[in-house]
Amino acid sequence: MTLAQVFSALGDPIRLKLFTLIARDPSQEVCACSFVDELQRSQPTISHHLKILxxxxxxxxxxxxxxxxxxxxxxxxxxxxxxxx
Amino acid sequence: MTLAQVFSALGDPIRLKLFTLIARDPSQEVCACSFVDELQRSQPTISHHLKILxxxxxxxxxxxxxxxxxxxxxxxxxxxxxxxx
DNA sequence: TTGCTATATTGACAGTTATCAATATAACAC
DNA sequence: GTGTTATATTGATAACTGTCAATATAGCAA
Structure with a gap:
C-alpha cells in the first residue's frame, strides 16, 4: 500500500501491460486465460502478476x-x- | 527510457526518497554526501540509485x-x- | 606537482523476483 | 457424485537487484 509499492508494481513490463489492458476496458470481462495468450506468459505467471497489482x-x-x-x-x-x- | 523503466526507478523506497528530496528543492545544490547522511546508505549505493534515476x-x-x-x-x-x- | 574532497565504478554477495511445472481450489454442468 | 474449466498456490530455479568495501576518476587548492 505504500507509494513505492505502487510504482514497483507498475515497474514490470508485463504488469504494466496487464494494467493498461484492464484500464483500457474496465467494463468488460477479463479472464487470465486471455492475458496468457496476449502476454505470452504461463497462467501461474499471469496470476502472480495480477496478485501484485x-x-x-x-x-x-x-x-x-x-x-x-x-x-x-x-x-x-x-x-x-x-x-x- | 520506457514507461516501465520510469516506474521501476520510482519503485525503490530509497530512490523514491531521493526523488522527492530533489523535487522538493530543485533550486538548491544537492550533493551525494548529504543523501548519505539522510538516507543511511553508503556513498556508492546513493550514487548507484542516482544513476538509475x-x-x-x-x-x-x-x-x-x-x-x-x-x-x-x-x-x-x-x-x-x-x-x- | 601533491593532497584533499565529491562522485563514479568495480567486484562480490545476499536477498529478491520472474518464471514455469505441478498441484490445489473453486465453480459450474452433467 | 464425475468431469471440465478458470484461477490460485506451491516449489524450484535462473536472473536480477540492493548493498558495501575497495578503487578509480575528476576537480579544486596550495
Missing part, C-alpha cells in the same frame, strides 16, 4: 462464477497522480 | 566543480502523469 491496490478483482472481472482502482491512481504534481 | 530520465545532474546539482526532469513527469489519466 491487487496488493498494490491498483486493480480489484471480483469473482463471478469461474471467471474473475478486473477493473482499475481509480482512487489509487489519483493518489499517484497527486504525488507527481 | 538519471537513466530513467527522471532527474538530470550537472557537475559544477566537484559537486553535482540535481533537478527533476519535468518533461518525464508530465509523460507519466499523462499515462495515468
Amino acid at each position: 491487487r496488493e498494490a491496490a491498483l486493480i480489484t478483482g471480483t469473482k463471478r462464477g469461474t471467471w474473475v472481472w478486473y477493473s482499475v482502482n481509480t482512487e489509487a491512481l489519483s493518489e499517484v497522480r497527486e504525488f507527481l504534481s | 538519471r537513466e530513467a530520465a527522471l532527474i538530470t545532474g550537472t557537475k559544477r566543480g566537484t559537486w553535482v546539482w540535481y533537478s527533476v526532469n519535468t518533461e518525464a513527469l508530465s509523460e507519466v502523469r499523462e499515462f495515468l489519466s
